[in-house]
Amino acid sequence: MAAEDDQVLVLEVTGHAVGGEAIARDASGRVVFVEGALPGEQVRAAITEQRRDFARARLVEVRRAAPGRVEPPCPELARGCGGCDLQHLAAGSQAALKAAVVGDALRRTAEVHEPVVRVAPPLPAAGYRTSVRAAVRAGRAGYRRRRSHEPVPVESCLVAHPLVEELLVEGRFGEAEEVTIRVGAATGDRLVLASPTASGVSVPDGVLVVGRDELRRGRRAHIHEEVSGRRLRVSARSFFQSSQVGAEALVAAVRDAAGVGASPVVGGSPGEPIIDAYAGVGLFAATVGAGLDRPVVALEWSRSSVDDARHNLRGLPARVLRTDVARWEPQAASLVIADPSRAGLGRSAVAVLAATGAPRLVLVSCDAGALGRDIRLLLQAGYALGDVLVVDLFPHTHHVEVVCRLDR
Ligand SMILES: C[S@@+](CC[C@H](N)C(=O)[O-])C[C@H]1O[C@@H](n2cnc3c(N)ncnc32)[C@H](O)[C@@H]1O
Known part of the structure; x- marks a missing residue:
């Protein structure tokens, strides 16, 4: 220096x-x-x-310059868009950087001495996002400037799926202050959720438009997406992965970590269920869980996601419980899949999930800091860290997604 x-x-x-x-x-x-x-x-x-x-x-x-430095490919960045903050690194080098960040968190916070962090095969780095949230000014959608609330109207978006990009750029959003655009890449369904109201929204025919005020009054609105051969209903307020290709890759990674397809990894007696904690609309229960010869218990606290999960898991040996994972009364389980929000599991949820006695726990984490803290707690609870895989769901951004296998 x-x-x-x-x-x-x-x-x-x-x-x-x-x-x-x-x-x-x-x-x-x-x-x-x-x-x-x-x-x-x-x-x-x-x-x-x-x-x-x-x-x-x-x-x-x-x-x-570092070897991977490139000119950012998206012109919106120069116009002030704060969306994709890792474009100055070649797309092919981004996952390795994220693996280094994850390795660091495991070393420093979880005190894992020599963490081995693998990287999953790359996903498309452009046109992948099937859901985006944008601010609205004077009827036009825009992404916020970095460290600001001021939106920059967008004329293109490197990472938005073409079905999203068309609405983002050409849609006019009337009196809304914010919009969430969500599409089904496999189904072509499209939905615009406008907040606080959808009054004055103008988008092509066939796009479902709903205001947050209408949802509050009881209106329902959803799209469908297909992942791993399963058709999933996703309502306007439910969580869903931000890309269909990402959801596919994540399901494949969780399936591998759970050991599905190889010799059965799940332990315990055949009646002991798989726990899909933080289940959302039932993505893992409907795909990974359905491939194992065990009942599934899905835990989720959002009413909208719970309704979708119940719909999506019809006909499967699955129960969906509306609960805070940290307050759930643990039951014996053969496998736990846990995919918490950015805050991670934390001490209470780790205690609850460890109390299931599951011989294997698959942790899906979207924050390297929370991952370090959760792995530390899980090691203290008697699990050993196995495979750690970075699945780069968010190319051109610093965001990470990590799938970890832990065994007792
Ligand atoms: C990262 S998402 C994962 C959803 C799902 N596994 C998927 O891949 O689509 C986390 C989910 O956990 C739910 N959630 C967050 N905190 C929770 C808690 N304490 N108890 C139960 N569910 C929670 C959120 O509503 C959200 O649906």
Whole structure:
């Protein structure tokens, strides 16, 4: 590190943080987070925020570029869009960077000595997102500027599925302040959820439009998507993976981690169920669970997702319980699949899931920090960490998705 003047530093970048910024250190050893830099680079960066333990800096110049650095492919970035923050790294190198971030979290937080983090085969890096949320200004949809609430109207979107992009760019959203656009890539269904109201929304015929105010008054609206040969109903307010190809890849990874297809991994007596915790609309219960010769208990707290899961699991030996996982009364289980939100499982849910006595637990995590904390808790609860696989569901962004196998 060398100081050029009060504000601009020359920094050696050594790592990448969970939140998507690069990590360097100033002369005092204090961490400096630099947006847009890459490990191995030497950069000039202007300090934007000073704290006692760390600082933040804006990239001014790359003096020595990392091998994977590229010109960001999406023109919207230059116009201020804050959406995809890893476009300066070649798509083919992004998953390895994410694997390094995951390995770091496992080492530092979970105290796993030499974590082995594998990377799943790459998914399409463009046109993949089947659901997006956008802000609306003067009737037009836009993504927010980085670290701002101000939306930038979009004229194209590198990562949006073409069925989404058309609505995002050409749709007019009347009095809405925010829209969620969700499509079924396999079915062609399209839905626009406008908040607070869908009044004045103009989109092509055949697109289902609903206002959040109407949902509150009891109207129902859903699309269908197909994953692993299963047709799934997904309602406007239910969680669903942000891409169909991503959902397929995740199901394949969870299936592998559970050991389906190989010799049966599930232990316990044949009556002991598989627990699909944080089940959403029943994605894993309907696909992975249905491939195992066991009943499934799906746990989910959102009413909308529970309704969808009950619909999607009709005819299967599955029960859907509307509950907070952390407050569920544990029962003996042969396998646990747990796919929590970004906050992770936390101490209470780990205790509950470990109390099932399941010999294998498959953890699906979308936050490397939470993953480190959860793995630490699961190790303390008597599980050993097996395979760790990064499935890059969100190319061009720093977001990670990780599937871990844990065995007692
Ligand atoms: C990351 S999503 C995973 C959903 C599903 N496994 C899938 O892949 O589509 C997490 C889900 O957990 C639910 N959820 C979050 N916290 C929960 C809790 N404490 N108890 C039960 N469900 C919860 C959310 O409503 C959401 O549907």
